[in-house]
Amino acid sequence: MIKRQQPYIRQIFMCINNRHGESPSCGYSGSEEIVEELKKVAKDMNLKGKVRVAKSGCLDLCAFGPNLMIWPDGIWYMKVTKADIPEIIETYLKLEEADRNRTAASENAAGK
Numbered sequence: 001m002i003k004r005q006q007p008y009i010r011q012i013f014m015c016i017n018n019r020h021g022e023s024p025s026c027g028y029s030g031s032e033e034i035v036e037e038l039k040k041v042a043k044d045m046n047l048k049g050k051v052r053v054a055k056s057g058c059l060d061l062c063a064f065g066p067n068l069m070i071w072p073d074g075i076w077y078m079k080v081t082k083a084d085i086p087e088i089i090e091t092y093l094k095l096e097e098a099d100r101n102r103t104a105a106s107e108n109a110a111g112k
């Protein structure tokens, strides 16, 4: 085993669990198509290396899927559609901007 710091600032996890209609599930509600589009948008926006868009297993809120969460911020989106991708990316960019502002404020406080 190798232990290290996480390689990404943030990760966006989207559940792709698919129960094929036997009971509600994100994959059956189109999450695979959404996550692929989200990956494409993140790549097109040069977010590679900052945010990792990853497929996840069941996040246990199946009836409200497709479910997506931004980690480690704990922001959760339910009933996600492709139309929501711009808002998700905007949320990510605001988190990134807040990181920059915090870093600048702490550097100013330290007199750098």
Ligand code: FES
Binding pocket: 015, 016, 017, 018, 024, 025, 026, 027, 057, 058, 059, 060, 061, 062, 063, 065, 066, 067
């Ligand atoms: S199937 Fe997606 S949260 Fe359970």
